């Protein structure tokens with residue numbers, strides 16, 4: 045069949061001409077350029093979009109089912125100069141290396157451009173531009189467009205439908221627009237990567253932030269690698285295989301990272317083992333992709349997409365489980381992950397049909413990343429604010445608590461002091477006689493026993509004086525009991541006013557009987573003291589309302605060594621005997637206990 049012809053002027057609508065439609069095609073040959081114009085050139089007819097694998101080429105498929113080969117595409121264009129001022133051919137989605145020529149009606153030949161190094165062997169070809177903008181000679185009225193397609197490593201190789209003739213300016217604007225959108229995506233990726241990284245460095249325990257940073261970083265690289273227009277400006281032919289392979293690996297990596305992110309929020313049992321296994325498989329996939337020839341990598345696109353679908357479904361299941369268990373965040377994850385899921389499905393279908401790919405996945409991925417980054421960083425900032433707030437208020441709080449504690453301590457100390465006072469008081473009440481304030485009988489018993497033991501131990505004298513008021517009953521009877529009490533109080537203060545040593549004890553023995561225990565005092569000293577007391581008491585009128593009353597008392601004195609008393613009890617008894625004697629002798633006097641002469645041999649007590 046002859047080379048198909050397209051009337052540019054007639055086909056042009058809105059300044060754009062699609063080259064989809066009938067093309068001439070020669071399989072397995074790169075037709076020499078000087079044959080293009082010859083009348084006996086015969087070609088097959090194919091329709092664009094065209095993929096070699098869909099061609100009915102029998103017997104060319106290898107054992108692996110992949111058709112290998114190369115060929116020449118041809119299209120005659122007429123009335124070009126009438127349709128365009130500066131026609132430009134926009135070539136996209138030719139998956140293998142190509143070379144384009146223009147042979148005008150006069151037979152002049154011009155190389156329009158090439159994607160890199162074309163070769164009859166797939167591994168030898170070097171791809172540079174996946175997209176190209178070729179400028180056609182604007183002076184040509186007509187000519188033939190010749191595209192040599194290199195050997196291919198993709199089962200969807202060939203010329204795709206996105207071949208258009210445009211005015212150069214509008215075509216270039218399209219490239220710039222695409223570039224701008226991609227630059228925007230890449231900027232979002234850089235932003236998300238840096239933001240997550242910075243926040244992670246400030247709070248290393250938030251591994252989610254690191255994961256998001258990694259996620260954004262890799263997606264960013266993928267967006268950069270897979271952009272035909274980035275290729276157009278920077279890619280080098282010998283890097284093409286590497287970029288191609290990286291792009292394949294990155295097909296399903298986002299779903300794995302997404303799974304890890306989600307498992308962080310909605311943990312499952314043996315989630316760690318699952319992730320370890322997943323990353324193990326991922327490492328194997330990287331290894332296999334790295335060592336396999338490019339043709340076999342592209343032949344297994346379905347496997348990469350299957351992995352993408354599988355891990356995406358796992359992500360979805362994780363979110364659904366979170367929703368069922370009513371875990372926090374499940375809703376917003378479902379919201380931000382839904383477009384991602386849909387985009388993934390779109391990507392898988394588009395990849396398998398090899399139809400026009402809108403890169404929806406990438407846009408959705410970046411959207412997802414951006415939203416997640418903002419949500420996570422909002423949480424992070426919240427946490428940061430809370431911790432700053434806490435640390436700012438901690439000082440104040442500590443100072444306040446310290447103050448409260450100190451107050452509390454002071455209160456406790458006061459209470460303890462009160463208690464100790466109360467104790468002292470109780471002790472005082474227990475130890476003293478409430479009327480006179482002198483020591484009571486029990487205390488006297490305790491202390492006198494102690495003094496007795498000390499005196500024995502140190503072989504010191506110990507004197508005991510019992511004093512009994514004379515005719516006290518008469519005072520009570522005459523003046524009343526209350527006056528009697530006042531008299532007792534007066535005697536007590538009289539005794540207290542008398543110069544006694546600290547060790548000496550004055551106690552109320554009972555009724556109107558008082559005892560004075562004098563440590564380290566012999567009989568003579570005790571007698572003289574008692575005498576002194578006796579004389580002075582008789583001279584001293586009762587203070588207060590009853591100066592008319594003058595009291596006298598009788599005194600009985602006994603001393604430990606001279607009396608040879610063998611207990612306090614006995615010593616008291618001896619003093620009592622002496623007192624009795626004093627009373628007998630007429631009262632208001634002092635009497636000492638002396639051992640009777642008979643007793644100096646026997647033990648019968650007596651008083652003098």
Ligand SMILES: Nc1nc2c(ncn2[C@@H]2O[C@H](COP(=O)(O)OP(=O)(O)OP(=O)(O)O)[C@@H](O)[C@H]2O)c(=O)[nH]1
Pocket residue numbers: 479512513514515516517518520524525526527528529532554555556627631
């Ligand atoms: N007001 C008052 N009287 C008391 C108290 N204890 C004892 N008496 C009185 O003291 C008096 C003691 O009387 P007696 O034992 O007969 O001895 P007395 O009248 O002092 O006579 P002699 O001791 O023999 O000189 C009694 O009338 C008791 O009621 C007291 O606490 N207050």
